[in-house]
Amino acid sequence: RKEVEQDPGPFNVPEGATVAFNCTYSNSASQSFFWYRQDCRKEPKLLMSVYSSGNEDGRFTAQLNRASQYISLLIRDSKLSDSATYLCVVNANAGNNRKLIWGLGTSLAVNP
């Protein structure tokens, strides 16, 4: 089993739709979690951190389920500009960046 797994997609959704991605992780000692966004031929950019209580940033909501070892990203009212690859990142060693484990990403295409 991979340390961090994501459904590669692609997820094709119409504008205005709500879409959700999950990411599972294997190390129960994982301490911190993030979602990054990567556009085609661009660098990954931090979208949001994921907190135990869940957190929201505008149309984006991230949640953590420690019992089932997954994190989720919900995007409401999808925009064309949301089309990108979403990378799940898990850090099994809090404070040590070296232990960042990256998923392969989930591709999202928002269509007019």
Added chain:
Amino acid sequence: DAGITQSPRYKITETGRQVTLMCHQTWSHSYMFWYRQDLGHGLRLIYYSAAADITDKGEVPDGYVVSRSKTENFPLTLESATRSQTSVYFCASGNSGNTIYFGEGSWLTVV
């Protein structure tokens, strides 16, 4: 304010040549990283550095050399380039709080 810059952005080189990819950050972040990203493999850590003069191997260090004499610079050298090192290389930096920020990437083709 670019924050973290990489050069060159695009490079074509021949097998066996030495290539150095430069990375410079203006945030005074203590940690710096080099990743490569390939289809089907995602981001793989090559080397990282926790501070000036402190470097350590990541997941795929073979064929690469790094140095960090100054906090702001973290060059990556391919001592003798091979076709398998054709990739996009991302430099990143961050402090101990886990969040890291990437440069725009260096596209390297080895022919």
